[in-house]
Amino acid sequence: MKTRVIAIPWGFATLLLVGCMVGPKYVKPTAPTAPEFKEAPPESFKESDGWKPAQPSDQTIRGKWWELFGDPQLNAFEDQLTVSNQNLKVAEDRLRQARAQIRFTRASLAPTLSTAPSISSLRDSANQPYFPPTVAANSTGNFILPFDLSYEVDLWGRVRRTISAAREEAQATAADLQTADLSLHAELAMDYFELRSADSQKQLLDDTVNAYTDALNLTQSRYDGGASPKSDVAQAKTQLDAARVQDTDITITRAQFEHAIATLIGVPPAQFSIAPLPNAKLLLPVIPVGVPSGLLERRPDIAAGERRVAEANNQIGIARAAFYPTLTISATGGFEGTSAINWFIWPSRFWGVGPQMSQTLFDAGRRRATSEAANANYRQTTLTAFQEVEDNLATLRILEKEAQQQQEATASAQESLQLFTTRYEGGVDNYLQVITAQTTALTNERNDIDIQRRRMDASVLLVKAVGGGWDTSQLPKY
Numbered sequence: 001m002k003t004r005v006i007a008i009p010w011g012f013a014t015l016l017l018v019g020c021m022v023g024p025k026y027v028k029p030t031a032p033t034a035p036e037f038k039e040a041p042p043e044s045f046k047e048s049d050g051w052k053p054a055q056p057s058d059q060t061i062r063g064k065w066w067e068l069f070g071d072p073q074l075n076a077f078e079d080q081l082t083v084s085n086q087n088l089k090v091a092e093d094r095l096r097q098a099r100a101q102i103r104f105t106r107a108s109l110a111p112t113l114s115t116a117p118s119i120s121s122l123r124d125s126a127n128q129p130y131f132p133p134t135v136a137a138n139s140t141g142n143f144i145l146p147f148d149l150s151y152e153v154d155l156w157g158r159v160r161r162t163i164s165a166a167r168e169e170a171q172a173t174a175a176d177l178q179t180a181d182l183s184l185h186a187e188l189a190m191d192y193f194e195l196r197s198a199d200s201q202k203q204l205l206d207d208t209v210n211a212y213t214d215a216l217n218l219t220q221s222r223y224d225g226g227a228s229p230k231s232d233v234a235q236a237k238t239q240l241d242a243a244r245v246q247d248t249d250i251t252i253t254r255a256q257f258e259h260a261i262a263t264l265i266g267v268p269p270a271q272f273s274i275a276p277l278p279n280a281k282l283l284l285p286v287i288p289v290g291v292p293s294g295l296l297e298r299r300p301d302i303a304a305g306e307r308r309v310a311e312a313n314n315q316i317g318i319a320r321a322a323f324y325p326t327l328t329i330s331a332t333g334g335f336e337g338t339s340a341i342n343w344f345i346w347p348s349r350f351w352g353v354g355p356q357m358s359q360t361l362f363d364a365g366r367r368r369a370t371s372e373a374a375n376a377n378y379r380q381t382t383l384t385a386f387q388e389v390e391d392n393l394a395t396l397r398i399l400e401k402e403a404q405q406q407q408e409a410t411a412s413a414q415e416s417l418q419l420f421t422t423r424y425e426g427g428v429d430n431y432l433q434v435i436t437a438q439t440t441a442l443t444n445e446r447n448d449i450d451i452q453r454r455r456m457d458a459s460v461l462l463v464k465a466v467g468g469g470w471d472t473s474q475l476p477k478y
Contacts, residue, residue, distance in 0.1 A: 021157035022324065023317020026310050029375050031382040033292045039393035042400040045286050061288065061469035066189055068285035068463070069456075073274075074192050077265055081188050082181075084266030091180040098170035102478055105166040108159045111151035115334075118144050143343040146334040153329060156321035165314040167478040168307045174476050175304035182300065184264060186464040190457050191260045196280045197453035198254035203278030204445055205247035212240040212438070215421075219431060232431035239435050243442070284455055287462050289393065295385045298467035302385055303475060305378035312374035326358045388465035395458040403451045410448050413441040 061068070066078045082088070119142070154160055219236040222228035254276075262272035296302055333351035337343035417437040423429040 020155070021160065021317065022320045023157070023161065024313060026313040028306065029309050029378055031296065031379050033296070033382075034386075036291055037289065037386075037390055037393060039390045040397055041289070041393055042397045044284070044400060045396075061463065061466070063469065065463050065468045066185060068283075068287070069189070069459075070283040070285075071192075071280075074189060077188060077192060077261060078185055080265040081184060085184055085264055086266060088177075088180060088184055091177045095170070095173045095177050098166075098173040099478070102163065102166045102170055105159075105163045108152065108162065109154070111149050114148045115146060116148075117146075118142070143337045143340060144334065145336075145343070146332060149329075149331040151329045153327040155327055156324045158318050158321035158326075161314040161317040161321070165311045165318070168311040168314065170478055171475050172304040172307035172311065175300040175307060178300035178470050178474070179304065182464055182468045182470065185468070186460050188261060188264045189460045191257045191264070193282065193453060193456040193460070195254055195257040195261065195274060196277060196282065197449055197456075198250055198257065199276045199278045199280065200449045200452075201250045201446060202247065202254065202276065204442075204449065205243060205250060208243045208442055209240065209247050212236070212243050215434065215438070216240050218425070227427060228431065235431050235435055239438060282452065282456055284459055287459060287466070289389055289462070289466050292386055292389075295389065295466065296382065297472045298470060299381075299385050299465075300467065300470050302378070302381050303472050305374070305381045307475075309374045309378050324359075328356045328358070330354065330356060385465065389462065392458045392462035392465055396455065396462065399451055399455045399458065403448075403455065406444065406447050406451055410441070410444040413437070413444040417441045 064075070064078065067075055152159065216233070216236040216239075219228055219232045223230060223233050258272070258274055259269040261274065262269040265272075290298070296306075331351070331353040333349070335344050335348045336350055337345070337348040342348055417434075417440075420429055420433045420437040424431060424434045
């Protein structure tokens with residue numbers, strides 16, 4: 001019988017220290033997935049040894065994904081971005097703040113101990129109501145050294161869920177950092193390929209201006225010799241002037257991308273320049289994409305969404321715990337005397353201890369928030385990820401075919417230009433045929449370069465869409 005009597009207080013004490021957890025148990029949300037992507041990859045992917053759709057785990061991107069493109073200058077810029085980009089530093093600061101929040105919330109598991117020593121001297125007014133005039137000249141001193149302790153017993157798991165929510169938010173913030181890192185590196189790669197495309201366009205237009213200048217000289221000579229009318233000279237000059245306008249205009253595009261690259265790598269644009277490299281040999285890499293379900297583990301933005309669903313689940317538990325009584329154990333003690341002489345003697349001690357209960361009776365539904373919004377965001381992010389992979393697979397496959405068609409069209413246009421120029425020189429055709437052929441050839445040549453640029457951009461976007469080699473195993477454990 002005595003054992004039971006002793007066990008009851010111990011059981012109650014254990015309940016105070018451990019408590020229980022109210023609220024739903026977290027279950028990872030589901031997202032609509034397909035067994036495989038609808039869009040087929042380009043034929044060049046299928047012909048590569050790196051493409052193994054049956055073994056998606058063997059085809060992950062490793063390390064610095066931008067090295068897939070085989071451009072040393074791009075690699076150097078990407079490495080510089082990693083250490084110098086200011087937006088990336090802001091994202092890193094947010095992660096440090098989230099980590100600090102974990103330490104802040106963990107402190108709630110320990111009691112709070114505070115003190116506020118004070119020394120004061122007090123004299124009451126002689127004119128105070130009911131104050132005895134005989135002691136009007138008296139004054140008192142007060143020397144206090146208090147210690148206050150407060151501890152909230154985590155009966156219903158509010159504190160533990162708050163700590164868990166802080167950990168999940170820190171993990172989500174770490175995934176946000178990876179998302180920012182992936183986006184910024186992808187933006188730099190796209191800007192770099194845009195700049196190289198502008199270099200190629202500039203070289204093409206420079207060559208075109210030279211060719212049109214020769215054509216104008218030829219037409220002027222024929223006019224001087226009476227073989228061509230004045231209108232041919234005017235048409236040739238108009239064609240040359242139009243090409244010069246395009247040649248000048250492309251320098252605006254190049255300058256803008258050069259400035260964008262400087263900003264991304266943390267350098268003032270005025271102190272940065274990239275030497276032109278026309279007709280650069282840009283490598284189109286084979287990019288493994290795996291299966292749709294793999295994106296749930298490889299996309300940092302999806303991982304961040306899932307962690308925030310878990311955080312929202314804990315917020316439900318915190319809200320439900322608010323409907324239960326809160327038990328706080330408070331204690332105070334210390335020394336109080338009338339002078340420094342009797343401040344620390346044993347009779348000057350004081351203390352008090354006791355529990356306090358509080359209960360929310362009505363809050364107009366403010367605490368009934370749920371995780372529906374977080375779940376919806378997670379599913380939408382997942383669907384968007386699938387879309388991005390499908391979009392860029394289709395883009396790469398179609399552009400591969402389009403590039404072949406464009407190369408054939410460009411070759412035909414060049415042949416037509418050569419034929420019409422020869423016929424004009426022989427007096428068979430008028431100069432209008434030459435101008436038409438020149439315009440067609442230039443348009444097709446510029447399309448050649450533009451399709452190559454679009455293929456490079458789509459490759460970068462596909463790398464970004466599949467997570468850039470990241471996976472959830474890289475999330476920090478707190």
